[in-house]
Amino acid sequence: MYKRVLGLVTPLAIAGLILVVSIFSSSQVEYVFGRSSTPTPIFGEKVNVEYQLPYAGKVEPDSVFWPLKALRDKVWIFVSVDPIKKSEVLLLLANKRIIFAKNLMEEDNSELSVSTLTKSEKYLEQAVAQEKIGREKGSTKSLLLELALSTLKHRQLLEEILVSAPEDAKPVIVKTIDTNKRIHNDINVSLNSLGIDAPDNPFND
Secondary structure, eight states, X not given: OHHHHHHHHHHHHHHHHHHHHHHHHHTSOOOOOOSOOXXXXXXXXXXXXXXXXXXXXXXXXXXXXXXXXXXHHHHHHHHOOSHXXXXXXXXXXXXXXXXXXXXXXXXXXXXXXXXXXHHHHHHHHHHHHHHHHHHTTSOOHHHHHHHHHHHHHXXXXXXXXXXXXXXXXXXXXXXXXXXXXXXXXXXXXXXXHTTOOOOOOOSOO
C-alpha cells in the first residue's frame, strides 16, 4: 500500500515542480543583444567603493537550478513580515544579483546579465521602501547607511558592466544606472532629514 501511494505521489510532486519552474521561467524579462562590444573609454581613476558584498553562492542565474533558488528567495521575502527584516533580505538579494550580473557579462552572457542587474536594482528600491516603513517604528540608522553604501557599490559595478557590454545593451544599463542614482538620492534625503551625513559619493554627478 505504501509503495503504491509513493508511486502515485512522486510523479505528481515532480510534475508540480516542473510546472512551478516553467511558470517562473516564462515570467522573466528577456533581452536579446548582439555579441560584439565596443568598450566605452573611462576617464580618470577607477572608482572603488569600500563596501563588502556578500558571497553570492554557486547557483547562478544561468544554472538549471536557478528557478528553484529564485523561488526560494521570493518565499523568503514573503515570510519576512517585519519591514526592517524584509529590507535586509531585499538588500542581500540585490547585492547577490549585482555580483551575478557582473559575472554573467564577463562570461559574455549579456542578455541574462542585463536581466539580472535590472532585477538587482528593483530589489534595492524595494529595500529602501521597506526601510522607510520600518523607520516609523524605530531607528534604522545603520540600515540606512548600509543602503547608501550599497547603492554606491552597485553604481561601481554597473559602470564596470557598461564598459564591456554590447552597444545595444548599453541603453538599458544606462537607464538602470539612472534608477540607481535616483535610489541613492532618495536615501541621502532620508539621511539628511535625520541629521546624518551621507557617505561621500565618488562619482561626478
